Amino acid sequence: MLAKVSHWFDDRLALSGIRELMAHKTVPVHSATRWYYFGGITLFLFGVQVVTGTLLLFYYRPTVAEGFDSVRFIMTRVEFGWLIRSIHSWSANLMIFAAFVHMFSVVFTHAYRPPRELTWASGIVLLGLLLGFGFSGYLLPWNQISYFATKVGADVAASTPGIGPSIARILRGGEDVGAPTLTRFFALHVMVLPMITAALVVFHVLLVQKNGMSTPPWVPASGVRQMKFFPNFFLREAMVWYGTLAVLGALAAIFPWELGEKADPFASAPKGIRPEWYFLAQFYTLKLLPSHVWFIEGELLGLAGFGILAVGWALLPVWGVRDSGEARTRLVSGVGIFLATYLVVFTILGYLK
Amino acid sequence: MRLPLLFLIVPALLYSEPAKDNCVVCHTVMEGPIQRPALLIKDDVHSANGLSCADCHGGDRSSDDPSVAMNKAKGFVGKPSRKAIPELCAKCHSSPDLMRRYRPRQRVDQFELYKTSVHGKRLAAGDENVATCVDCHSVHDIRAVKDALSPVHPLRIPDTCGRCHSDAKRMAKYGIPTNQVQEYRTSIHWNAVFKGGDLSAPTCVSCHGNHGAKPPQVESVAAVCGSCHVLFEQLYQKSPHQPIFSAAGGGGGCIVCHSNHGIHLPSTAMLVGPKAVCAQCHEPSTAGANAALKMGGWLDSLGASLTHSKEVLARAESSGMEVSEAQTRLLEGQDDLIKAEVALHSFHPEEMHKPIEAGLAVADETLRAGQAALKEKDFRRFGLAISALFIAITVVALWLLIRRTEMNGSGYVTVPPKN
Numbered sequence: 001m002l003a004k005v006s007h008w009f010d011d012r013l014a015l016s017g018i019r020e021l022m023a024h025k026t027v028p029v030h031s032a033t034r035w036y037y038f039g040g041i042t043l044f045l046f047g048v049q050v051v052t053g054t055l056l057l058f059y060y061r062p063t064v065a066e067g068f069d070s071v072r073f074i075m076t077r078v079e080f081g082w083l084i085r086s087i088h089s090w091s092a093n094l095m096i097f098a099a100f101v102h103m104f105s106v107v108f109t110h111a112y113r114p115p116r117e118l119t120w121a122s123g124i125v126l127l128g129l130l131l132g133f134g135f136s137g138y139l140l141p142w143n144q145i146s147y148f149a150t151k152v153g154a155d156v157a158a159s160t161p162g163i164g165p166s167i168a169r170i171l172r173g174g175e176d177v178g179a180p181t182l183t184r185f186f187a188l189h190v191m192v193l194p195m196i197t198a199a200l201v202v203f204h205v206l207l208v209q210k211n212g213m214s215t216p217p218w219v220p221a222s223g224v225r226q227m228k229f230f231p232n233f234f235l236r237e238a239m240v241w242y243g244t245l246a247v248l249g250a251l252a253a254i255f256p257w258e259l260g261e262k263a264d265p266f267a268s269a270p271k272g273i274r275p276e277w278y279f280l281a282q283f284y285t286l287k288l289l290p291s292h293v294w295f296i297e298g299e300l301l302g303l304a305g306f307g308i309l310a311v312g313w314a315l316l317p318v319w320g321v322r323d324s325g326e327a328r329t330r331l332v333s334g335v336g337i338f339l340a341t342y343l344v345v346f347t348i349l350g351y352l353k
Numbered sequence: 354m355r356l357p358l359l360f361l362i363v364p365a366l367l368y369s370e371p372a373k374d375n376c377v378v379c380h381t382v383m384e385g386p387i388q389r390p391a392l393l394i395k396d397d398v399h400s401a402n403g404l405s406c407a408d409c410h411g412g413d414r415s416s417d418d419p420s421v422a423m424n425k426a427k428g429f430v431g432k433p434s435r436k437a438i439p440e441l442c443a444k445c446h447s448s449p450d451l452m453r454r455y456r457p458r459q460r461v462d463q464f465e466l467y468k469t470s471v472h473g474k475r476l477a478a479g480d481e482n483v484a485t486c487v488d489c490h491s492v493h494d495i496r497a498v499k500d501a502l503s504p505v506h507p508l509r510i511p512d513t514c515g516r517c518h519s520d521a522k523r524m525a526k527y528g529i530p531t532n533q534v535q536e537y538r539t540s541i542h543w544n545a546v547f548k549g550g551d552l553s554a555p556t557c558v559s560c561h562g563n564h565g566a567k568p569p570q571v572e573s574v575a576a577v578c579g580s581c582h583v584l585f586e587q588l589y590q591k592s593p594h595q596p597i598f599s600a601a602g603g604g605g606g607c608i609v610c611h612s613n614h615g616i617h618l619p620s621t622a623m624l625v626g627p628k629a630v631c632a633q634c635h636e637p638s639t640a641g642a643n644a645a646l647k648m649g650g651w652l653d654s655l656g657a658s659l660t661h662s663k664e665v666l667a668r669a670e671s672s673g674m675e676v677s678e679a680q681t682r683l684l685e686g687q688d689d690l691i692k693a694e695v696a697l698h699s700f701h702p703e704e705m706h707k708p709i710e711a712g713l714a715v716a717d718e719t720l721r722a723g724q725a726a727l728k729e730k731d732f733r734r735f736g737l738a739i740s741a742l743f744i745a746i747t748v749v750a751l752w753l754l755i756r757r758t759e760m761n762g763s764g765y766v767t768v769p770p771k772n
Contacts, residue, residue, distance in 0.1 A: 083733075231758055
C-alpha cells in the first residue's frame with residue numbers, strides 16, 4: 001500500500017530524483033566541519049521566526065492606539081502567548097548572531113571562492129535583510145525604548161548624503177516616527193521582507209546544493225573524507241537544532257522578553273537610549289566621530305565609511321581571490337580578524353558606554 | 354502729579370534713541386561706594402528696559418556737568434529716604450498703564466498690599482528698621498523674580514526673609530521668634546522646593562504673602578493651608594476640632610497638629626504611639642483616643658497591605674513576569690490610601706471606612722495577581738525542565754542512532770576535495 005502511494009507521488013513529483021540527490025549528497029569531514037552547522041542553525045531559527053511570527057499575527061494589531069496593548073494582551077492573556085513572543089524575540093537575536101557566525105566561518109574557511117561568489121553575495125544580502133527584520137520588528141511593540149531607538153535609527157538614515165532625507169521620509173511615512181511608521185514597518189516586517197528573504201533563502205540553499213559544501217584550502221588535495229548528508233549529517237544537524245530549541249526555550253522561560261512602557265512621543269527620551277546590539281558597533285563608531293573631519297560632517301563620513309565597507313565586503317570574492325581562483329588567505333583572514341574584532345570590541349564598548 | 358510724569362517718561366522710553374547716561378558714565382570711573390551702583394545696574398531689569406538712574410533719583414542724565422545733572426531744579430532727589438522708597442517704586446509699579454507696556458500680566462497692587470502689612474504699617478509709624486521694597490528686591494541690581502539670582506526667587510526667599518527674621522538682635526525689640534527659617538529647613542515644604550526642585554511648593558511668602566506680609570491670623574491658618582490643601586481644609590472646617598482649635602490661643606487651625614514652619618511628613622505616629630499629637634488632648638480610652646487608635650490602625654493596615662502587594666509584584670516583575678496591569682491597579686490602592694488620609698481630617702472614622710475598604714480590596718486583588726504571576730513563573734520553570742528533559746532524551750537518542758549507523762564506518766567515503 002505504502003509503496004503504491006509512494007509510486008503515485010513519484011510519478012507526479014519525480015521524487016526519485018530528490019531521493020537520488022539525497023543519497024549521493026555528502027559533507028566534507030575536516031577540522032572546520034562544525035562551522036557548517038551555523039548555516040543550518042540560521043535557517044532553523046528563520047523557520048522558528050516564521051512560525052512564531054504567524055502565531056503573533058493572530059493577536060497583534062499594528063496601530064499606535066492598540067499596538068502596545070495587543071502585545072501586552074499576548075503576554076498576559078493569551079495561552080502561552082508569553083512563550084511565543086519571547087521565543088520570537090530571542091530567536092530573532094540568536095538568528096542574527098548565528099548569521100554573523102556563519103558569515104565569518106565562510107570568511108575564515110575561504111568558502112567564497114569560485115564558483116560560490118553568488119552564494120556569498122546572496123548571503124550578505126540575506127544578512128542585510130535580517131538586520132532589516134530586526135529594525136522593523138523592534139518598533140512593533142510600540143514601547144518607549146523601541147520608539148526612541150527607531151527615531152535615532154531614522155535620524156541616522158536621514159543624514160545619508162543626498163538620498164538620506166528621502167529614505168528617512170519613506171521609512172517614517174512623514175517627518176517623524178508615528179502612526180504611518182508603525183503601519184509601514186509592520187508591512188515591511190510581515191510581508192515585504194519575508195517574501196524577499198524566502199526567495200533569497202531558496203536561491204542561497206539551491207546554490208549550496210548545486211556547488212556542494214566548500215572544503216577549506218588547508219585540507220590536503222589528495223582526498224578528503226566525506227560524510228553522507230543523509231542520514232549521517234542530517235542526524236547531527238537534527239541534534240544541533242534540538243539543542244538550539246532547548247536554548248531558546250530556556251531563554252524564553254527564564255528571561256521572558258520585556259514589554260516596557262507604552263511609547264509616549266511627548267515624553268523625553270529614556271536615558272541611555274541605544275539600538276539593538278547588532279547596530280551597537282556602528283552606533284558607537286558614529287558617536288566617537290568628531291562633529292567635523294576637515295570640512296565633512298563626522299556622521300556623514302561614518303555612514304559613507306559603512307557604505308563603502310558593506311560594498312567592499314560584498315565584493316570579497318573579487319578582491320579576495322587570485323586570478324588562478326585561489327583565495328588570498330592571509331589578506332582575507334587578516335581583514336576578517338580585524339572586522340570581527342572591531343565588531344566585538346565596539347559592540348561591548350557601545351553597551352558599556 | 355503722576356500723569357504729567359508719565360507723559361514725560363513713556364514717550365522718552367519708547368520713541369527715542371537711548372540717550373547717553375552720564376550718571377553711569379561718571380560713577381563708573383569713581384571709586385568706593387559711589388561707584389558700586391553704576392557697576393550693579395548692568396544686571397538691573399529696569400536698566401534692561403531702558404530706565405536709568407535719573408528715573409528714580411531724578412536729575413538730568415544727559416548732562417555731564419554734575420552741577421546740572423544733580424541739580425534739585427532738575428528734580429534730583431539723591432538717595433531717597435527709607436520711608437519714601439515704597440512710594441517711589443509705586444510711582445511706576447502702581448500704574449496699570451505703564452506696567453502694561455513692560456509686564457502686562459504683572460499686578461499693580463504691591464504698594465496697597467504693602468501698606469496693609471506689618472512692614473508697611475510700622476514704616477508708616479516711623480520705624481525705618483522694617484523691610485521696604487529694596488530690602489527684599491535689592492537696590493541697583495533688581496532682577497526679575499524668575500531670575501534665579503534674584504533675592505526673591507523661590508530658592509532664595511528663605512535666606513532673604515531670614516536675613517532679618519533670623520537676626521536675634523534685630524528682632525529683639527519686636528519680641529518675635531527667630532527660628533522660623535531654621536525650622537522651615539527641616540520641613541517637607543523645604544524638601545519639596547530645595548530637594549525636589551518644585552518651585553510651586555511653599556516658601557515663606559506662599560503662606561505669609563509677599564507685599565502684604567503678615568502672619569496668618571488664628572481664623573485664617575486653615576484658609577492659608579487650604580489654598581493648596583483644599584480638601585483637607587474643607588473637611589477640617591466641618592470637623593469637631595474646628596471650633597475648639599479656633600477658640601484656643603497660640604495659632605490654632607492646622608498648626609495645632611502639624612506645627613507651622615517645621616511641618617514634617619505626616620504619619621500614623623501622629624495618631625497612635627508615644628508621639629501621637631491626639632494624645633496631647635485626648636486621654637487614653639476616651640472616645641477621641643479610641644477613634645484615633647482606630648483610624649491609625651486602618652491606615653497602618655492599608656499601608657502595610659499595599660506595601661506587601663507591591664513587594665510581591667516587584668518580585669514577580671524581577672522574575673520577568675508581566676505584571677504591569679496589576680501595578681497600575683495598585684496605584685488606585687495608593688489613591689485610596691491618600692483619600693483615607695484626606696478623610697481623616699473630618700475626624701469621623703466612618704468617613705475613612707469607604708476608601709480604606711476600597712484600598713484593601715485593591716491590595717488583595719493585586720496581591721493575588723502577584724502570587725499568581727509567581728506561581729506561573731514556577732510553572733514555566735517546571736515546563737522548561739520537562740521540555741529540556743525531552744529534548745535531552747531526543748538528542749541522546751539521535752546520538753545513539755548516529756553511533757549505531759556509523760558503527761562500521763558506514764556513511765563515510767573519501768573523494769577528491771572541491772574548492
